[in-house]
Amino acid sequence: MTPERGAYVVDVRQGRIGQVMGQQGPYVQLRPPGGGREWDCPPDALRPAGPGEVLRARVTELNRESRLP
Structure with missing residues (x-):
């Protein structure tokens, strides 16, 4: 699987959800x-x-943005 930048995916190793920021070498950055x-x-x-x-x-993300000054 090679997801698009900005897509939400789950890292099944840890069960963490992340947003795809890019790809560096063989890895996807989340x-x-x-x-x-x-x-x-x-x-x-x-x-x-x-x-x-x-x-x-x-x-x-919206909750975080609403707390920003």
């Missing part, structure tokens, strides 16, 4: 919803995020 430290994940350890997971991720 960022947690709402910000935070990016991590690398091999493409074969990713699955598309379901609609409920995407909704939760977007709500997390």
Whole structure:
């Protein structure tokens, strides 16, 4: 699986949802919803995020943005 930049995916190794930020070498770079430290994940350890997971991720981001000065 090679997801598009901006897509939400799940890192099945940890069960974490992330937004695809790009690709560096053989790894996909993911960022947690709402910000935070990016991590690398091999493409074969990713699955598309379901609609409920995407909704939760977007709500997390909106909540973070509403707290910014």
